[in-house]
Amino acid sequence: MGRAPCCSKVGLQRGPWTAIEDTLLIDYIRAHGQGNWRYLPKKAGLLRCGKSCRLRWMNYLRPDIKRGNFTADEDDLIIRLRSLLGNRWSLIAGRLPGRTDNEIKNYWNCHLSKRSKHMGKTPEVPSTINNKNCKIYKPKPFRLTSVSIITRNHSADSSISGPNSGTATAQEDKGSLASKEAPGVPWPQAGSAGDAGGVLVDNNEHDIGSEPSSQYDPKPTNDNKFEKLYQEYLQLLMADDNVAVESLSA
DNA sequence: AACACTTTCAACCGCTCTGAT
DNA sequence: AATCAGAGCGGTTGAAAGTGT
Incomplete structure (x- = not known):
């Protein structure tokens, strides 16, 4: 089931998003809604691949994203959910309002996994x-x-x-x-x-x-x-x- | 102040999925 | 049934920021 890459990398912008790009994406989604990521960048005037646009929106620009530190309750919930679900970050994110899978994944890798080890708990998923x-x-x-x-x-x-x-x-x-x-x-x-x-x-x-x-x-x-x-x-x-x-x- | 090392996290990559044809 | 397009997920990367010496 071979398929072409999601976008031709030729001529497309990569790396960190600029404020202008963010604005273009937000404005477009406000006007037309999300979806059709493949064609969205073209229509929105962005030199990005659709995948990149989707990621930027989902992980950063969405208005309902919660910013700031994780609370103790969130920490606890993440640890518990990960012990139940494994590295299914999108499932875990579904139970943490305003948090993204990417954010939780990063937070786990940076903080919680170390903490779990320190506490002597094995975060591995039981069968x-x-x-x-x-x-x-x-x-x-x-x-x-x-x-x-x-x-x-x-x-x-x-x-x-x-x-x-x-x-x-x-x-x-x-x-x-x-x-x-x-x-x-x-x-x-x-x-x-x-x-x-x-x-x-x-x-x-x-x-x-x-x-x-x-x-x-x-x-x-x-x-x-x-x-x-x-x-x-x-x-x-x-x-x-x-x-x-x-x-x-x- | 300057450098080295560590941590953080946004972004990318590769893979696999579903639905349409 | 086979193929393709569009999409989502999880792992990884690398630049920026933070911290220590």
């Missing part, structure tokens, strides 16, 4: 996590299709993924900014599109969920069953500190 009646297998990341968007709060119409969800599908991205950041839909009330992962099994090791068959399996075999299990998984993830504690001490 399984025991909890009461079920285990959660280390989830494999997969991109979520529009079919499998499942919200954290069960609301029927809240299938709007947070703007922080780096795993939104191309289809979702083609929606306007306005639709994603609509008033009254405060991020992050809905589950991040990318954070649907994990497989639940019962104590007899029966797979009661749907083991993704490939690294990015987007299609649960049974939507209702999957949704129920996924909600359980989310509850465990969000509410049960023991999960993180056990996983760290495993």
